[in-house]
Amino acid sequence: MMSQQPVDLARKLTLPLLVLYGLGVTIGAGIYVLVGATAAEAGIYAPISFLVAAVVVAFTGFSYAELATRHPVSAGAAAYVDAGFRSPPLTLTVGLLVAASGIVSSAAVSLGAAAYIADVIALPQTFLAIVVILIIGAIAAWGILESVTIAAIFTLLEIGGLGLVIFFGIKADPGILAKSLTLLPPLELSVWGGILSASLLAFFAFVGFEDIANVAEEVVEPHKTLPRGILLTLAITAVLYFLVVSVVVLVVPMSQLADTAAPLAFVFDEAGSTTSGIFHGISIIATTNGVLIQIIMASRVIYGLAKQKNLPAFLTAVNPVTRTPVVATVVVVALVLIFATLLPIAELAEATSTLILVVFCLVNLALIRMKRSEAAPSGGVFAVPIWVPAAGLLLSVMLLITGFLTD
Template sequence: MLDAEGSGPVTHEVSLKRKLTLPLLILYGLGVTIGAGIYVLVGTTAARAGVYAPVSFLIAATVVAFTGFAYAELSTRHPVSAGEAAYVRAGFNSNSLTLIVGLLVAASGIVSSAAVSIGAAAYIGEIVPLSQTFLSIAIILIVGVIAAWGILESVFIAAVFTIVEIAGLGFVIYFGISSDPAIISKVGTLFPPLEGVVWGGIISASLLAFFAFVGFEDIANVAEEVVEPHRTLPRGIILTLVVATVLYFLVVSVVVLVVPMAELSSSAAPLALVFEKAGSTASGIFRLIAIIATTNGVLIQIIMASRVIYGLSKQKSLPSFLSIVNPVTRTPLTATAIIVALVLLFATLLPIDQLAEATSSIVLLVFSLVNLALIRLKMTAPQPTEGVFVVPLWVPVMGLLTSIALLISGLLPI
C-alpha cells in the first residue's frame, strides 16, 4: 500500500494492547508491592526499629498515601507509559528533567528487581543447595523470558502469583497467632514511647519499610495497556495501597512478637522464621509461597522498567529502537533485554540492604518531583477535563514534604 502521495509504502506502527482490567491491575500493583518488600525486608527493618518495626511501616504508608493520591490524578491526566516522565514534562516543560525522571524510575525498577532476586534466592537456597549468586541469575533470566512473552500472559502469571503470596501472608498471620495466642495481649508493646533514641531507629527503618510499598506507582507505567484508564487507574492505585498497608501492619506485628529479635534482624528470609517449629510440611509450603512471591516482584519490576524505557523512547527522549514493539509478542523486546541485563549486573554486585535503601531513595526523589509537578499544574494550568480524578492542592504539598522528610532521614545517623 502507498501513502497518500504515492511516494512509498505505509508503515503501521505496532502498539501496546489494552487488556488490563481493574482486578488484574490491582493484582499487578499488589504483586510488586507485596512481593518486593514484606517477604524480604522485615528482618533488616527490625534490626533498626526493633519491636517497633510495625510503626515504621505505618510511617512509610503515610508518606506513600499522599503521593498515591497525586498519582491517581496525574495518571488520569496523562494515561501513558513512562508516566512519571510525562507528569514532569507537563509540570516543568523540561526535556532534560523529563529524561532524568524517567531514567530514575527505570533505575528504581532495576535496583528493586536486583534486591528482590537476592531475597528469592535466599528462600530457594534453603531448599536447593546452590550458591545464591547462581540462583539469583537463574531467577532473573527465567523471569526476563516471561516478561518478554506478552503483557497479558506475564500479568496473568503475576496475578496468579499475587493471590498465592497474599494467601502466604494470611498463613503467617494465622500460624503466628495460633502458635502463641498470648501475643494478642502484647499489641500495646508495639507502640513506642516518646524518646528520641527510639524514634531515631524507627524513622531510619521507615526508609527501608518504604521499599516494601514501592510498586503502586508501577500501575501508572502500564497505563497504555489498561482498559478505561480514567476510571481504572485511580481505583487500582488506591485499593493497592489500602490492602498492602493492612497486610503489612498485621504481618510485621505478628513476626516481631513471635520471632526472637536476634534471629529476625539477621535473616534474608525473615518470614520463614515464623515456621521454624512448625514441622517440615508447613515450613515447606510457606517457603514455596515465599519463592513465588519474591519471584513475582522481580517479574513485575522488570515489566515496569521496560515500559518506562519504551515510553521514554516513544516520547523521543531515548533512541527510537527502544520503542519498537515485537509484532508477535506485542512487547518491547529490546527494552526488556536491556533491563534484564542491568538487573543481572546489580544483583551480583551489591547486598540486599544497600539495594533496598538505594531503591527507596530513588523513588522518594521521583515522588518529590512528581508531587511538585502536580502542584505547578494545579497553580498554572487550566482545570482538567471531565473524567480526571482531582485531589485538593494540599495533597501533593503533603506528598512533597513527607517524601523530602523521609529522604533526608536516610542521610541521618541511626
C-alpha cells in the same frame, strides 16, 4: 514497498488485574524480604515504621491517581514531570530514575528469592539469582496479558502465604494479642530515630503502586481504572503489612530476625516440614513475582522514554507477536543481572527507596505547578486538593533527609 506500521501495546488490563499487579510488586518486594532489615533498625517497633512509610506514600498515591488520569501513558512519572516543568532534561532524568528504581528493586528482590530457594536447593545464591532473573525476563517478554495473569495468580498465592504467617504466628503464641500494646513506641528521641530510619527501608515495601501508572497504555478505561487501582493497592498493602510485621516481631526472636533475607520463614520453624515447605514455595513465588513486575515496569518506562524521543528509537521496538517492548526488556534484564551480582540486598533496597523518594518529590511538585497554572481538569479526571501534593512533597523530603542523617 510500504513501510511497516508501528505496533502499539495491547490494552488488556482490567481493575482486578491492575490491583493484583500492584499488590504483586509491593507484597513481593517488601514483606517477604525486608522485615528482618527493618527490625534491625527499629526493633519491636518495626510495624510502626511500616505505618509511617504508608502515610508518606498515601499522599503521593493520591497525586499519582490524579496525574495518571491526566496523562495515561507509559513512563508515567516522566510524563507528569514533563507536563509540569516542560524541561526535557528533567523529564529524562526522572524517567531514568524510575527505570533505575525498578532495575535495582528487581536485583534486591531476586536476592531474596535466591535466599528462599537456597533453603531448598543447595546452590550458590548468586547463581540462583541469575537463573531467576533470566527465567523471569523471558516471561516478561512473552506478553502483557500472559505475564500479568501469571503475576496475578502468584499474587493470590502471596496473600495466602501472609495469611499463613498470621495464623501460625498466633498459633505459636496464643497470647500474642495481649502483647500488642508493646508495639506502641514511647516518646523518646532514640526510639523514634530508629523508627524513622527503618521507615526508609519500609518505604521500599510500598514501591509498586507507582508501577501501575507505567502500564497505563495497557489499561482498559484508564481514567476510571488507574486511580481505583492505585488507591486499592495502597489500602490493602498497608493493612497486610501492619498485621504481618506485628505478628513476626512478637513471635520471632529479634536475634534471629535481624538482617536475614528470608525473614518470614522463621514463623514456621515449629509448624512441621509440610507447612514449612508450602510456605517456602509461596515465598519463592512471591519474590520472583516482585522481580517479574518490576522488570515489566522498567521496560515500559524505557519504552515510553524512547517513544517520547528521550532515548534512542530502537528501544521503542514492539514485537508484533508478543506485543511487548522486547528490546527494552532485554536491556532491563541485563542491568538487573549486573546489580544483583554486585550489591547486597539492604544497600539495593535503600538505593531504591532514595531514588523513588526523589521521584515522588518531583512528581508532587509537578502537580502543584499544574494546579497553580492550569484550569481544573474536566472529562472525569480524578482530582485532589492542592494541599495533597504539598503534603506528599513535604513528607517525601522529610523521609529523604532522615535517611541521609541516619546513614
